[in-house]
Each structure stands twice: as structure tokens, then as C-alpha cells.
């Protein structure tokens with residue numbers, strides 16, 4: 466689809482993100498850009514914005530940490546540390562494009578903040594605004610007994626380093642566990658408990674409420690302040706489920722519940738951590754030992770939806786995000802009052818399409834709306850065709866991936882017209898009767914969805930509600946089965 470075709474793709478090739486591709490949102494209003502100039506590194510400096518084909522600056526009137534947060538996010542520099550004004554990084558040149566910005570801090574771009582008033586205000590360059598951002602701090606755990614314990618290593622300025630354990634405690638460990646989607650912190654380990662690392666050593670101090678260590682204070686250890694023999698480590702609950710909080714309960718059920726609980730705090734988790742929790746839930750479901758019940762399926766289907774809602778960010782214009790992994794593909798599309806769409810957006814996941822009249826939905830929601838489309842890779846083995854009960858006994862086969870659509874953070878979810886799912890057939894040339902079905906509690910049912918078009922490779926299901934859908938093919942039972950029964 467057009468709107469989403471120019472998405473910038475970032476490949477996370479670190480240990481943690483094997484097969485993950487996260488596509489950064491694509492904003493389409495003109496050529497607005499932001500850069501930082503004259504700072505001590507690439508993540509601090511005078512804020513310059515590109516508008517109307519010219520670079521200019523931002524006035525420090527009303528400039529605060531919320532505005533700085535948006536800038537740091539927009540230039541991919543982690544979280545904001547300070548928001549200096551008065552041309553702290555030297556005066557710029559050209560127009561002072563923006564002033565009196567009133568960002569909430571959650572916007573994806575400065576241009577989405579209230580009051581962007583381009584170039585309407587006169588302000589001298591001696592008042593140019595600046596920011597100091599944390600820079601990107603990734604974290605990983607090394608040498609532990611599982612992926613949720615080990616020596617803490619942080620990635621900054623393209624290098625991995627370790628953390629000094631002199632002032633390291635459970636509040637710091639809590640943030641690391643949360644950032645990794647590994648639950649709560651059980652122990653903060655000192656003095657190279659998980660062996661010594663190499664590289665720079667960092668002092669990291671958190672209050673415990675931060676969502677990631679980017680928001681904590683970080684200082685490089687200089688001189689002989691700390692040695693690798695003092696490298697810090699953590700043990701998180703995510704790695705000890707089954708021994709700890711899940712002891713004595715059905716292991717899988719307890720793990721699924723604890724993943725579900727983790728996502729109750731999704732606002733403080735990074736998309737990577739959210740995705741990890743989602744993938745663990747999907748894995749858990751597909752490896753369920755006993756017959757998987759409706760309760761498990763309902764929880765496991767809610768987890769990706771929580772992930773998707775967390776990915777949807779408020780916007781004035783339009784914004785999309787997509788996540789592609791082997792197991793699941795998620796695409797979101799959000800529009801705001803200044804969206805410049807002429808046609809209804811089409812979302813795509815694992816070669817399945819969703820067409821929805823988001824513009825009309827937004828009209829009934831003060832101009833804003835968002836839709837999430839999810840396609841699962843192997844969920845058809847869990848939400849099996851045999852959960853579709855028909856009067857006549859037929860041989861039923863799943864003919865498409867399981868897909869799911871929802872309208873997160875939207876008050877009025879009434880659909881002005883039916884939505885259309887174009888589902889790709891898992892095998893070409895279906896030979897039986899095709900039915901569009903949706904998952905209602907523990908079964909596939911047909912209510913509210915009908916097949917409107919089909920060819921050898923695709924079928925269009927037109928549905929008057931949003932939920933979890935698939936395509937099922939029915940064929941007559943082979944004669945042996947029938948004679949066996951008489």
C-alpha cells in the first residue's frame with residue numbers, strides 16, 4: 466500500500482532480536498525534519514527544524530522537558546536529560562520556525578505538538594532552544610542461566626560495556642528487568658557474579674519507576690573508579706517462572722498469566738520488550754501440552770492487542786507502525802484531525818489485507834482514530850478448523866492465517882460500513898466450500914461475516930464487526946469415514 470511503502474526499516478540484529486524487523490513509523494506531512502547541531506555528541510545540541518525547504522531554529526519561550534522528550538524521540542536519541550534555552554549551543558541562523566510549543570511529551574514529532582505556528586512569532590536567535598538526550602542505551606544480559614539473568618551489558622555509542630556494581634541495587638535491576646520484558650527483579654548481583662565483561666564501565670542509577678535505563682542517570686566511570694571485577698548482574702523473575710511465582714501451579718497457565726500481567730504496565734515498556742512478551746505468549750500457546758482451552762486462547766489473543774495498542778501513538782496527521790517476525794505480523798495505522806488522506810487506508814500483514822473506513826470512524830471520534838491489524842503465522846494449528854461446528858459433518862481445513870483487527874484507544878467503535886479482509890489461501894485452488902469465520906470464545910462461528918469475492922489465491926470476507934477471523938474450507942468426508950460410522 467502506498468502510505469506504508471516508504472517505511473524505514475530498522476533491523477535489530479542484536480542477540481535478542483533474531484528475526485525481528487521493526488519498521489519505524491512513516492509520517493507524511495511534507496518534509497518536516499529535526500536535527501541537533503553543535504552539541505558535544507550527536508544526541509545533544511541546538512534544535513533545528515526543516516520546514517518550507519529551509520532549516521531554522523526553535524525559540525525557548527515555553528520550551529520544556531516535554532518538548533525535549535519529543536525531540537529526543539524524533540531524532541532516535543533515547544530520552545531527554547535537559548532542555549537548555551538561551552542559545553546554550555550557540556545561536557543558529559535563518560528563521561526561528563517554532564515557538565511556544567506545548568508538547569505533551571508523547572508525540573512522535575515536534576510538528577504533532579499543540580501550537581506549532583511555523584514562523585509566526587518573532588524571537589531572537591539568542592533564545593534558540595537546545596536539548597541534551599541520553600543517546601540510545603540498549604541492554605542485554607550475558608552469561609546467566611537463561612535470557613532473563615546475567616551480567617548487565619549496555620550498548621551506547623556503538624560499543625558494548627558493563628555496569629559498575631558499587632552502587633548497584635534492586636531498584637536499578639528492576640528497570641533492567643522491565644526493559645527486557647523479563648518481569649520483576651529478584652536479585653541484583655555484584656562483583657562479577659556472572660563473570661567479568663570488557664569495554665567501558667558505566668554507573669547507572671535509577672529510581673525504579675523508569676521504563677528503560679535511558680531514563681536513568683548514566684555516567685561513564687573514569688580512571689580507576691571501578692573495575693570489571695565489580696561488574697553488575699541481575700536475576701529477573703521472567704527467567705525463574707516455574708520455580709518462583711509459578712510454583713505449585715500449572716506451569717504454562719501461570720506463565721501465560723504472568724505475561725498478561727506484565728503487559729498491564731505496557732506504557733513503561735519499550736516496543737522491543739512488548740514484542741518479546743507477545744512472542745513468548747504466542748510460543749507458549751503453540752506448545753501447549755494439554756488441550757488448549759478458551760481461556761488460554763482469549764488471554765493469548767489479548768496480548769498482541771495490548772502490544773498493538775501500545776504501539777499506536779497519538780498523532781495530528783497520520784502515523785503507521787509495523788512489526789514483522791516469523792510468528793506474527795502487526796500493522797497499525799493512526800490518523801489525527803490534520804490527516805491528509807483521500808482514500809481509506811489498507812493495512813497488510815502476512816499478505817492478508819484489511820480495508821477499513823478509518824476516516825469516517827475518526828470523524829465520530831473528534832478527528833482521531835487508529836486501527837491495528839495482526840496476522841499470525843501458525844495460529845491455525847491452535848485455533849483449529851475442528852472448532853468450527855457444523856450440522857453436517859464435513860472435513861474442515863484452515864484455508865488462511867488467523868488474522869485479527871481492532872480499534873485501540875477509540876471511543877466510538879461503530880463501523881460506518883463493513884470492513885473487508887482479503888485473506889490469502891494457504892493452499893491454492895480450494896476444492897471445497899469456503900466460509901469466513903470469526904472466533905467467538907471457544908469456537909469459530911459465521912455470524913456477521915460473509916464471503917463476497919474469491920479466486921484461486923484469495924478470498925474477500927466482508928464483516929460488520931472487528932475480531933479474530935479466518936477462512937475455513939469444508940469438503941465432504943471421504944467414503945471410508947462414512948462407511949466406518951454405519
Ligand SMILES: *[C@@H]1O[C@H](CO)[C@@H](O)[C@H](O)[C@H]1NC(C)=O
Pocket residue numbers: 493494495805807
Ligand atoms: C494533502 O493532499 C493534497 C491532495 O492530495 C496535496 O495536494 C497536498 O500537498 C497534501 N498536503 C500535505 C501537507 O501533504
Ligand SMILES: *[C@@H]1O[C@H](CO)[C@@H](O)[C@H](O)[C@H]1NC(C)=O
Pocket residue numbers: 481612613645646647741744745748
Ligand atoms: C525474547 O523471547 C525469546 C523467546 O521467544 C527469548 O529467546 C529471548 O531471550 C527473549 N529476550 C528477552 C530479553 O527476554
Ligand SMILES: *[C@@H]1O[C@H](CO)[C@@H](O)[C@H](O)[C@H]1NC(C)=O
Pocket residue numbers: 649673674726727729730
Ligand atoms: C507495574 O509498575 C508498577 C510501578 O512501576 C509496579 O509497582 C507494579 O508492580 C508493576 N506491575 C507489574 C505487573 O509488573
Ligand SMILES: *[C@@H]1O[C@H](CO)[C@@H](O)[C@H](O)[C@H]1NC(C)=O
Pocket residue numbers: 809820821822882883884885917927
Ligand atoms: C467492503 O466491501 C463491501 C462489499 O463489496 C463494500 O460495500 C464496502 O464498502 C467495502 N468496505 C470498504 C471499507 O471498502
Ligand SMILES: *[C@@H]1O[C@H](CO)[C@@H](O)[C@H](O)[C@H]1NC(C)=O
Pocket residue numbers: 829830831876877
Ligand atoms: C470529543 O471531545 C469532547 C470534548 O473534548 C469530549 O467530551 C467527547 O467525549 C469527545 N468524543 C469522543 C468520541 O472522543
Ligand SMILES: *[C@@H]1O[C@H](CO)[C@@H](O)[C@H](O)[C@H]1NC(C)=O
Pocket residue numbers: 860861862940942943
Ligand atoms: C480433509 O481435507 C484435506 C484438504 O483437502 C485433505 O488433505 C485431508 O486428507 C482430508 N481429510 C480427511 C479425513 O478427509
Ligand SMILES: *[C@@H]1O[C@H](CO)[C@@H](O)[C@H](O)[C@H]1NC(C)=O
Pocket residue numbers: 905906910912
Ligand atoms: C458468542 O459466544 C457467546 C457464548 O458462547 C454467546 O453468548 C454469544 O451470543 C456469541 N456471540 C455471537 C455473535 O454469536
Ligand SMILES: *[C@@H]1O[C@H](CO)[C@@H](O)[C@H](O)[C@H]1NC(C)=O
Pocket residue numbers: 887920921922923
Ligand atoms: C485474486 O484476488 C487477489 C486479491 O483481490 C488479487 O491480488 C489476485 O491477483 C487475484 N488472482 C487471480 C489469479 O485473479
